[in-house]
Amino acid sequence: MRTALHRDTLQTLDAEGYEDAYGKPVDQYGHEVARPPALCEVCRQDVFLRAEHSKKRTPNFVHFEGSAFCPIKAFNGAAYRALNPVPGNPAHAQVLRADFFATWRYHWHEFDRIIHFATVESFVSVLQYADRHGIWHYRDMRVQDVLPVLLTLMDFPPLKKSKGYLRDYGLRFLYVGTVANTNEYWNLPAHQRHLIRAKYEFPGGTRTLQSDKISAKPLVVFDAAYLAARYDLNPNNQPVAHEVVVNAMARAFRV
Ligand SMILES: [Zn+2]
Incomplete structure (x- = not known):
């Protein structure tokens, strides 16, 4: 999914909006930043941003492994x-x-x-x-x-x-x-x-x-x-x- 919800305000965020809210994945010293997950708009479970700075793929929000059912995950279920x-x-x-x-x-x-x-x-x-x-x-x-x-x-x-x-x-x-x-x-x-x-x-x-x-x-x-x-x-x-x-x-x- 290209968008997800801010976990507190429930605003719709795209990849850019997520970075604006929670920062870049790596800080100025090159350390990885622990950012809170966003929420799936369909099931409201945690999702994380993937392919954020990939040149080949569009950034998208993905569910964690082991999460409960969501129709976005079981896409053709x-x-x-x-x-x-x-x-x-x-x-x-x-x-x-x-x-x-x-x-x-x-x-x-x-x-x-x-x-x-x-x-x-x-x-x-x-x-x-x-x-x-x-x-x-x-x-x-x-x-x-x-x-x-x-x-x-x-x-x-x-x-x-x-x-x-x-x-x-x-x-x-x-x-x-x-x-x-x-x-x-x-x-x-x-x-x-x-x-x-x-x-x-x-x-x-x-x-x-x-x-x-x-x-x-x-x-x-x-x-x-x-x-x-x-x-x-x-x-x-x-x-x-x-x-x-x-x-x-x-x-x-x-x-
Ligand atoms: Zn979901």
Whole structure:
């Protein structure tokens, strides 16, 4: 990661900012300086600055060996994206699923707003995946709790249009904390469940999401009315979705 947090002020620091705060690695007499670690923006564990004065590599903040789980560390860890709900009440799961699809325009709208240009194909495929893996079975899950989990289940690469990009960066959504999977996330008290929207740059020939290409990691702020689940069940009073989106959802889920 190119940035981390100052351990006292929680300000975002890049390599230069870290040196400004804590000094250079070596003092004027050539002695190594013991500087405090910074904090990872995702899991809040200690991280140290590596390749600080390397000519070949970009300085980046790295976790200590033996530290607890962090999605930045286990960067391509498949388990992070697994859904393993404890089989809850099947009737509740059925109601939750029905409620979600009865109000899908709200979820699509919020999905698209948070991603900044989503495709209906990504919405359909992540929902099909979640559907197959029993997302509706999480205990006490409410309809407005589904979307945050959905967002963590896939990567959102840059989105091209005929010339240039609709969105020229990639996205991955991460749980805040040392949360290793959806079960752990779901077991947290509700006020501790947060998501980070990690933005990835694709310089030059980069084709994949790489943790040292993260350029921003803001928290996801869901719309207040969305979180309060103020949903109208009449489709005519729901947010308008493009015809292409409506047709794709009808084909995939018969809604
Ligand atoms: Zn971390």
